[in-house]
Amino acid sequence: MPIQTCTVAIVGATGAVGREALSILHNRGVARDRIIPLASERSAGSHIPYGAAHLTVAPLDGRSAARAFQRADIALFCADADTSRRFVPVAVEHGALVVDNSSAFRMDPTVPLIIPEVNGSLLDAGAEVVANPNCSTILLLVAIEPLRRSFGVRSLVVSTYQAVSGAGLAAIDELRSQSRGVLAGSAAQPSVFREPCAFNVFSHDSAIDPVTGLNVEEKKLIDETRKIWNDPRASVTPTCVRVPVERAHSESVLIELREPAREDEVRLALASAPGVTIIDERAANAFPTPLKASGLDDVLVGRIRPDPGAGFDGRGRCTRWCLWLSGDQIRKGAALNAIQIAESLIAPQPVPSRHAQNREPSPSSRLLARASAT
Amino acid sequence: MPIQTCTVAIVGATGAVGREALSILHNRGVARDRIIPLASERSAGSHIPYGAAHLTVAPLDGRSAARAFQRADIALFCADADTSRRFVPVAVEHGALVVDNSSAFRMDPTVPLIIPEVNGSLLDAGAEVVANPNCSTILLLVAIEPLRRSFGVRSLVVSTYQAVSGAGLAAIDELRSQSRGVLAGSAAQPSVFREPCAFNVFSHDSAIDPVTGLNVEEKKLIDETRKIWNDPRASVTPTCVRVPVERAHSESVLIELREPAREDEVRLALASAPGVTIIDERAANAFPTPLKASGLDDVLVGRIRPDPGAGFDGRGRCTRWCLWLSGDQIRKGAALNAIQIAESLIAPQPVPSRHAQNREPSPSSRLLARASAT
Numbered sequence: 001m002p003i004q005t006c007t008v009a010i011v012g013a014t015g016a017v018g019r020e021a022l023s024i025l026h027n028r029g030v031a032r033d034r035i036i037p038l039a040s041e042r043s044a045g046s047h048i049p050y051g052a053a054h055l056t057v058a059p060l061d062g063r064s065a066a067r068a069f070q071r072a073d074i075a076l077f078c079a080d081a082d083t084s085r086r087f088v089p090v091a092v093e094h095g096a097l098v099v100d101n102s103s104a105f106r107m108d109p110t111v112p113l114i115i116p117e118v119n120g121s122l123l124d125a126g127a128e129v130v131a132n133p134n135c136s137t138i139l140l141l142v143a144i145e146p147l148r149r150s151f152g153v154r155s156l157v158v159s160t161y162q163a164v165s166g167a168g169l170a171a172i173d174e175l176r177s178q179s180r181g182v183l184a185g186s187a188a189q190p191s192v193f194r195e196p197c198a199f200n201v202f203s204h205d206s207a208i209d210p211v212t213g214l215n216v217e218e219k220k221l222i223d224e225t226r227k228i229w230n231d232p233r234a235s236v237t238p239t240c241v242r243v244p245v246e247r248a249h250s251e252s253v254l255i256e257l258r259e260p261a262r263e264d265e266v267r268l269a270l271a272s273a274p275g276v277t278i279i280d281e282r283a284a285n286a287f288p289t290p291l292k293a294s295g296l297d298d299v300l301v302g303r304i305r306p307d308p309g310a311g312f313d314g315r316g317r318c319t320r321w322c323l324w325l326s327g328d329q330i331r332k333g334a335a336l337n338a339i340q341i342a343e344s345l346i347a348p349q350p351v352p353s354r355h356a357q358n359r360e361p362s363p364s365s366r367l368l369a370r371a372s373a374t
Numbered sequence: 375m376p377i378q379t380c381t382v383a384i385v386g387a388t389g390a391v392g393r394e395a396l397s398i399l400h401n402r403g404v405a406r407d408r409i410i411p412l413a414s415e416r417s418a419g420s421h422i423p424y425g426a427a428h429l430t431v432a433p434l435d436g437r438s439a440a441r442a443f444q445r446a447d448i449a450l451f452c453a454d455a456d457t458s459r460r461f462v463p464v465a466v467e468h469g470a471l472v473v474d475n476s477s478a479f480r481m482d483p484t485v486p487l488i489i490p491e492v493n494g495s496l497l498d499a500g501a502e503v504v505a506n507p508n509c510s511t512i513l514l515l516v517a518i519e520p521l522r523r524s525f526g527v528r529s530l531v532v533s534t535y536q537a538v539s540g541a542g543l544a545a546i547d548e549l550r551s552q553s554r555g556v557l558a559g560s561a562a563q564p565s566v567f568r569e570p571c572a573f574n575v576f577s578h579d580s581a582i583d584p585v586t587g588l589n590v591e592e593k594k595l596i597d598e599t600r601k602i603w604n605d606p607r608a609s610v611t612p613t614c615v616r617v618p619v620e621r622a623h624s625e626s627v628l629i630e631l632r633e634p635a636r637e638d639e640v641r642l643a644l645a646s647a648p649g650v651t652i653i654d655e656r657a658a659n660a661f662p663t664p665l666k667a668s669g670l671d672d673v674l675v676g677r678i679r680p681d682p683g684a685g686f687d688g689r690g691r692c693t694r695w696c697l698w699l700s701g702d703q704i705r706k707g708a709a710l711n712a713i714q715i716a717e718s719l720i721a722p723q724p725v726p727s728r729h730a731q732n733r734e735p736s737p738s739s740r741l742l743a744r745a746s747a748t
Binding site: 159176208222236238250252285286287290324 | 533549554570573577579584588610620628657661663664676678681682683
């Protein structure tokens with residue numbers, strides 16, 4: 001069942017991720033009258049672009065939610081965790097298949113946390129709600145998945161260079177207006193962030209755990225990687241940092257493999273991976289940047305090199321590799337990944353395994369039943 | 375002998391580091407007529423500020439160099455490596471004590487490479503030329519020196535967030551003009567850098583070794599650390615990146631200690647270290663930033679926490695620690711460190727060790743002899 005035949009509700013349609021989801025759905029050819037754009041009452045009534053046309057945003061409240069989700073085959077939640085906690089159950093109750101972009105259900109053991117290129121095979125298990133991982137996690141795990149499959153991963157050390165738009169459209173406005181002010185000679189007046197964001201970098205703005213010293217973004221990277229890899233002991237050492245970039249995150253990665261690999265083997269694995277494009281021109285000093293990654297579906301990977309602190313075995317193989325990636329965190333890091341999940345869910349399912357035979361009908365089979373009844 | 379009684383030649387006086395050196399010397403109370411500002415013929419004749427006054431820059435060429443260096447007690451080289459290779463021998467020949475900020479002599483085994491807080495004790499060995507390390511190296515090694523002394527260092531993984539001014543004053547102009555252009559809706563036109571620097575991050579602009587994949591900045595971090603620590607096997611894994619910041623570099627560091635430490639021991643060591651200020655307020659999410667570090671002498675250190683991927687021993691100790699630092703790379707990363715080296719050289723020397731007794735007179739004793747003769 002192609003997504004063009006589905007009706008799709010977008011919760012948080014006026015936000016950065018919601019707008020990107022609309023743009024992708026329009027490019028996929030979903031007709032305008034199959035889109036139900038929803039937002040808080042504050043944004044309701046506003047007009048948002050859908051291709052050359054515009055859509056009028058409907059309010060998402062206790063009265064209207066049931067009717068909206070009853071019409072929808074798919075509900076993409078692109079708002080905050082509180083909105084998801086309140087309205088995802090309503091969407092499920094009224095038969096919509098939910099892909100939730102917020103952190104609300106990511107660590108719920110009954111909810112699959114999915115990156116199609118990494119653990120998309122879990123989608124045939126029949127969930128009603130699927131969680132979309134955090135942007136930094138998606139970009140990192142898509143990039144290194146080919147290495148994990150070929151050689152296994154023993155540990156990851158990651159430092160991020162995260163665009164301000166991860167904090168929403170208001171953060172882009174703050175970066176622009178602060179930059180204008182600083183260039184005109186005035187001091188930055190932080191509002192969205194605690195620190196000035198123009199011509200500055202700062203530790204990620206999420207709350208810090210007073211005991212571990214990790215911020216929430218770093219905790220997500222660790223916990224989500226462990227869940228997605230189904231490896232509760234996966235070793236991830238993250239440092240999450242904001243940089244004055246509007247869009248697309250970058251990450252400096254040191255990966256320790258379980259099995260040693262030659263450089264040509266590492267490059268071959270990365271080159272053949274879905275969702276990954278290599279930009280690694282040493283002579284031209286041309287590597288991934290957030291500007292190059294903005295608007296692209298793929299994660300850009302470059303600076304592929306052995307850790308100079310590590311040794312090689314007699315066959316020219318090494319277990320420790322450095323790489324650098326940039327990826328559009330609003331697109332593959334959020335909206336695109338969510339739509340890819342939805343597309344996988346509504347695609348023809350493989351024959352159920354023995355484990356699945358005694359289960360309730362899967363959301364996709366329910367969805368197909370509803371779709372064929374209309 | 376205080377620096378106020380010395381005559382100081384500044385080679386590259388019009389550049390970012392040269393101007394900072396002048397500012398520090400003025401703050402130290404060095405009289406205007408004890409400063410000899412030198413620059414390329416292109417910049418000669420220009421006026422540069424010295425406190426409220428101005429100095430006229432003299433040309434550094436084959437004819438004038440001998441006369442300038444004969445007058446100087448100290449020559450601070452703040453220009454490029456080619457200038458140092460050509461004129462440092464002239465300065466030495468004419469009796470000036472050289473502190474060279476360029477990379478020209480850093481790896482020369484006869485030239486000490488000095489960070490006063492780290493290996494300043496080597497300065498009594500009597501060198502005529504002392505090399506100032508690269509900015510990223512200075513900031514990193516000052517910050518972790520207290521941990522190295524207390525617990526030893528097994529390995530370092532470092533990702534940098536480097537200000538554009540490391541590439542000179544023209545790079546600041548490029549960042550500002552590009553930012554103005556992008557805010558006005560035009561595309562960035564790179565000139566100093568190959569990549570757009572406004573609202574972008576990119577792998578450091580230095581050349582990449584086609585075999586190792588390391589750029590020159592990363593190679594410096596490795597080689598200089600090994601020389602400064604006198605440990606040719608020191609394990610350093612660097613990734614060097616430019617960010618759209620005018621001034622002050624930041625670094626995300628994972629340090630593996632030889633001996634395990636408790637968190638209070640790590641904090642105590644850092645808190646008592648010269649040249650280090652801790653900013654680490656978890657509840658307020660307040661940590662070092664390049665804006666906070668700009669203009670300061672100290673390296674700011676924060677986000678001090680154990681590697682979440684590492685384990686603790688039965689006594690609550692861990693060998694792997696993360697931290698985040700910001701430091702003014704033009705000040706402590708260049709001009710200030712060079713002046714501190716000069717001040718150490720001209721300070722009263724300790725009684726020569728037995729090893730030193732048969733040596734030639736040290737530069738400082740020569741300097742003192744000359745100074746008392748005038």
